[in-house]
Each structure stands twice: as structure tokens, then as C-alpha cells.
Amino acid sequence: MVSTTFQFDGDARPAPEKVEQKAVNTRWIVNPVFDTVFVFGGALWLIFALQIYWFHWDTIDPAAGGLAGSTAYFLLFVSTFGSYLFADSHTIATYVRIYSTEENRQRFKLYAYYLPWCSALLFSLCLIYPKAAGFCVYLHLMWVFQHYVGQTFGISLIYCYKRGYFFKPWERETYRWFMHSFSAYVISRILCYRELSPDDLYGVKLPFYGLPYQLVSITKIALLVMTVAFVTVVVRKYIVEKKLIPLPTLCLICTILGIGLSTGMANSIIWVYGPSFFHGSQYLAVSLGFYLKEKGLEEGRMSEVGRHLLSEFVSPAAMKYWGIVIMAGIFVYVGIPSIFQNYGYGFVWTATVVQACINFHHFVTDGAIWRLRDSKCREILLA
Numbered sequence: 144m145v146s147t148t149f150q151f152d153g154d155a156r157p158a159p160e161k162v163e164q165k166a167v168n169t170r171w172i173v174n175p176v177f178d179t180v181f182v183f184g185g186a187l188w189l190i191f192a193l194q195i196y197w198f199h200w201d202t203i204d205p206a207a208g209g210l211a212g213s214t215a216y217f218l219l220f221v222s223t224f225g226s227y228l229f230a231d232s233h234t235i236a237t238y239v240r241i242y243s244t245e246e247n248r249q250r251f252k253l254y255a256y257y258l259p260w261c262s263a264l265l266f267s268l269c270l271i272y273p274k275a276a277g278f279c280v281y282l283h284l285m286w287v288f289q290h291y292v293g294q295t296f297g298i299s300l301i302y303c304y305k306r307g308y309f310f311k312p313w314e315r316e317t318y319r320w321f322m323h324s325f326s327a328y329v330i331s332r333i334l335c336y337r338e339l340s341p342d343d344l345y346g347v348k349l350p351f352y353g354l355p356y357q358l359v360s361i362t363k364i365a366l367l368v369m370t371v372a373f374v375t376v377v378v379r380k381y382i383v384e385k386k387l388i389p390l391p392t393l394c395l396i397c398t399i400l401g402i403g404l405s406t407g408m409a410n411s412i413i414w415v416y417g418p419s420f421f422h423g424s425q426y427l428a429v430s431l432g433f434y435l436k437e438k439g440l441e442e443g444r445m446s447e448v449g450r451h452l453l454s455e456f457v458s459p460a461a462m463k464y465w466g467i468v469i470m471a472g473i474f475v476y477v478g479i480p481s482i483f484q485n486y487g488y489g490f491v492w493t494a495t496v497v498q499a500c501i502n503f504h505h506f507v508t509d510g511a512i513w514r515l516r517d518s519k520c521r522e523i524l525l526a
Contacts, residue, residue, distance in 0.1 A: 169305070169449050169450060169452070169526075170302075170305050170306055171305070171391075172298070172301070172302075172425075172428050172429060172432060172452075173428055173432065173452045173453050173456075174452070174453055177428070177453055178391065178428070179394075181420070181424040181425060181428055182298065182391070182395075182424070182425040182428050183391060183394035183395055183398060184394065184395070184398030184401075184420075184421045186416075186420040186421070186424065187398070187413070187416055187417055187420045187421040188398070188401075190218070190221060190416045190420060191409075191412055191413060191416065193214065193218070194214075194218055194412055195412075197210075197211050197214045197215075198211070198215070200407070200408040200409075201408075203215040203218050203219065205219065221416070222415055222416060222419070225416065225419030225420055225423075226418070226419055227469060227472065227473060228419070228469065229418075229419040229420065229423035229424045229427060230418040230419040230422075230423040230472075231423075231469075231472030231473065231475065231476045232423070232427065232465075232468035232469045232471075232472040233422070233423035233424075233426040233427050233430070233468075234472065234475070234501060234502065234505050235467070235468040235471040235472050235475070236426060236427055236430040236431070236468050237430075237505050237508050237509055237512070238471075239430070239434065239464065239467060239468060240430060240433070240434075240512050241254055241255045241508060241512060242255060243434070251508070251511060251512060253511075254504075254507070254508040254511055254512070258504050258507065258508070259504055261503075261504070262500045262501055262503060262504045263500075265279060265500045265503070266496065266497065266500040269496045269500065270483075270488065270496075273348065274350075276347055276492075276496050277347055277348050277349050277350055278350060279496065279499045279500060279503075280344055280347045280349060280495055280496065280499045281340075281349045281350055282499070283498070283499035283502055283503070284333065284340075284341075284344065284349070285330045285333055285334070286502075286503070286506060287502065288326060288329055288330065288402075288403065289326040289330065290502075290506050290509075291399060291402065291417075291421075291422055292322050292323075292325060292326045292399055292403075293322070293326075293510075294422065294425070294426060294509075295322070295395050295396070295398070295399045296318070296319065296322045297513060298395060298425060298429065299391070299392040299395045299396065300315075300318075300392075301429075301524060301525065302389045302391040302392050302395075303388070303389055303392055304525055305525060306389045307386075308380075308386055308388060308389055308392075310376075314376045314380070317369070317372050317373055317376050318373055318376065320369050320372075321366075321369040321370060321372065321373035322399075323369075324362065324365045324366040324368075324369040324370075325366055325369075325399075325400070325403060326403075327362045327365065327366070328359070328362040328363055328365070328366045328403075329403040329404075330362075331354075331358045331359045331361075331362040332359055334352060334354045334358065335353065335354050335355065335356050335358055335359050336356075336359070337351060337353065339406075344495060345491045345492065345494070345495040346489050346491050346492040346495065347492055347495050347496065398421060401413075402417060402421070427468075429524070431456065431461060431464055431465075432449075432452055433523050433524060434460075434461075434464055435448050435452065435455045435456075435458070435460060435461060435464075436448050436449055436452075436523045436526055437523055438460060440519075440522070440523065445523070445526055446526070449526045475497065475501065476494055476497065476498065477494075479493065479494075479497055480493035480494040480497065
């Protein structure tokens with residue numbers, strides 16, 4: 144990842160105006176209900192509340208009697224089903240983006256043909272040297288949150304620009320660095336506090352470097368400063384321009400803050416369901432929408448596709464897309480660990496290492512393929 148998953152470079156004001164002349168702006172990624180559930184984090188918080196209601200701050204217990212036991216089985220089903228449908232498949236969606244056409248393969252040649260070998264070599268190194276596996280998973284543990292924040296930032300800006308809430312360059316950079324400062328604060332806690340850095344993650348032994356606690360204090364001060372700066376930007380825009388920051392953007396910010404600041408059992412629950420029902424689902428909403436609108440652009444019906452995107456999600460083209468990303472995700476995260484299990488490697492251990500090695504490529508590639516300074520990408524994302 145370069146700086147954010149969905150990058151917005153330069154002043155975005157002229158670009159959206161041009162897009163609106165070509166295609167009807169829907170204001171939503173899909174529609175209000177779908178976005179609330181699968182993009183803002185609604186599903187995550189509903190499932191979180193359901194588990195807390197029945198099991199409080201304990202782990203779910205399928206042996207519990209009555210409705211509690213049924214709820215436990217439902218939650219187990221939801222977490223498993225969500226992993227296959229959203230979490231595992233969203234990584235594959237990146238590869239559909241770069242390999243789908245010859246134009247994309249040539250345009251993103253570095254990411255399509257060369258960088259995957261780095262992930263393959265890194266995975267091989269992890270198989271040979273367990274300490275390398277520990278370091279990779281430890282790095283992934285921190286980088287993945289920055290990836291979440293970057294993606295949230297980018298999608299929140301899509302909502303802003305769809306609603307005519309345009310940031311001046313300095314305002315956008317203030318917002319960007321507010322989000323970066325939050326990432327830095329959360330990551331610094333992992334680096335400095337033993338209790339926030341697991342010794343063992345799904346069988347992979349992780350290192351701990353125990354950096355000075357003063358690093359947390361520094362990042363906390365930076366976060367407070369940037370929070371004040373960003374709030375000032377939002378208030379100023381309301382007073383001077385009479386514009387309120389879009390509600391979807393606020394929801395996204397609140398969800399990512401909730402994820403990053405959670406601790407203990409709350410944090411554990413969030414990280415069971417969050418990869419599927421926040422991060423993965425929102426990424427697929429954007430990437431599948433992009434895929435369908437890109438096809439619609441070629442057919443001269445992008446506005447129609449954008450207006451009826453939810454129904455397009457079950458079209459033959461979308462079903463093919465779903466089939467590819469889900470089956471490929473199962474192969475990567477179930478098939479490959481199963482193969483290596485025959486050679487003495489633990490299934491869960493291998494799946495954890497595979498996830499880290501592939502996600503490194505996924506993170507970097509996402510920083511290159513979602514850029515609004517590219518006119519075609521801008522036109523489709525904001526349509």
C-alpha cells in the first residue's frame with residue numbers, strides 16, 4: 144500500500160463535475176440499506192451486539208441451552224460463511240482487477256507479473272525458517288490495521304465527493320494525516336505493550352521488540368493534535384461553506400475508531416467478524432461495483448448499472464465474478480494449507496502464513512490500482 148487503499152491525488156473538485164456530466168451520481172456505493180449493513184459496519188456491530196447480549200464477555204458456547212445455544216451455532220455459521228463469502232474472496236478481488244484484461248495486465252505489469260514472486264519467495268522462506276514466519280505474521284498484524292484505515296479513508300472520500308463535499312488539498316491532507324496518526328497510535332501500542340502483542344497467533348510464534356513506551360506517548364499526542372485539526376476543518380466547512388460532513392463518512396470513521404481502540408474480549412470479537420462484515424464486504428461492494436460498471440461503460444450503459452447496482456450483483460456477470468473470487472479464496476486459504484498439511488505443516492499455521500504473505504502483495508497492489516487521478520478509474524468509482 145502506498146498511502147491509502149483508494150487514493151485521491153490533487154484537488155478532486157473538477158473531476159467529479161466531469162463525471163456527473165457522463166453518468167448519474169447515485170450518492171451511494173450500492174444503496175442506503177446495503178451500504179449501512181455492509182460498508183459502514185452495520186453488520187459488524189449488529190453481530191457484535193448479538194454476541195454480547197447472549198454471552199456477555201465470554202466466548203460463545205454451542206453447548207448452552209435454549210436460544211443461547213442456537214445463537215452460538217448461528218454465530219459460528221456466520222463467521223465461517225462470512226470468511227468464505229467476504230474475507231477470503233476480497234483478497235482475490237484485487238487479482239481480478241489486475242488480471243481481468245490485457246490492458247490491466249500491461250498497465251499493472253509490476254504488480255501482476257513480478258511482485259507475486261516476492262510473496263512466493265517469502266512464503267518459501269517462512270516454510271524453511273520459523274522465525275521468518277513469526278516476523279512476517281508480526282509485521283502483518285500491524286500492517287493490516289493500517290490497511291483497514293487506508294481503505295476506510297478512501298471509501299469515506301468517495302461518499303464525500305459523491306455528495307459534493309469537496310476538500311481543498313490542505314483539508315484533505317489534514318484528514319489523511321488524522322487517519323495516519325490513528326494508525327500510528329494503534330500500531331505503536333502493539334510495538335510497545337506486551338499485553339497487546341500476542342506471543343502466539345494461530346500456532347505461529349511471534350517476536351516482541353518492546354520499543355520504549357514513550358513512542359506511544361508521542362503517537363498519542365500526534366493523534367490528539369490531528370484530531371483537533373480535523374475537527375477544525377469539519378467545523379470550518381460547516382460555518383464557511385454551510386456543508387455538513389456526510390453521515391456515511393462519519394459512520395466509517397466511528398467504526399474504524401471503534402476497531403482500533405477496542406481491547407480485551409471486545410477486540411477479539413471484532414477481529415472475528417470485522418474482516419468479513421466490515422473490511423471484506425466493503426471492499427467487494429466497491430470492487431464488484433467497479434467491475435460491473437466497467438463492463439457497463441464498454442456497453443454504453445454505465446449509468447443504468449450504477450442506478451441498479453444491487454440487482455446487477457446477481458447478474459450472470461456478477462455470478463461469474465462471485466464464483467471466481469470465492470473458489471479462488473477457498474483454494475488459497477483452504478486448499479494450499481491442506482496440501483502442506485501432508486508434508487508436516489499445521490493447517491492453521493500454514494493458513495496464517497499464507498494470509499500474511501499474500502496480503503503483503505494485496506496491500507501494495509491496492510495502493511496502485513485505486514487512484515482517482517486516473518480518469519477512467521475516477522469516472523467509474525464516482526459514477
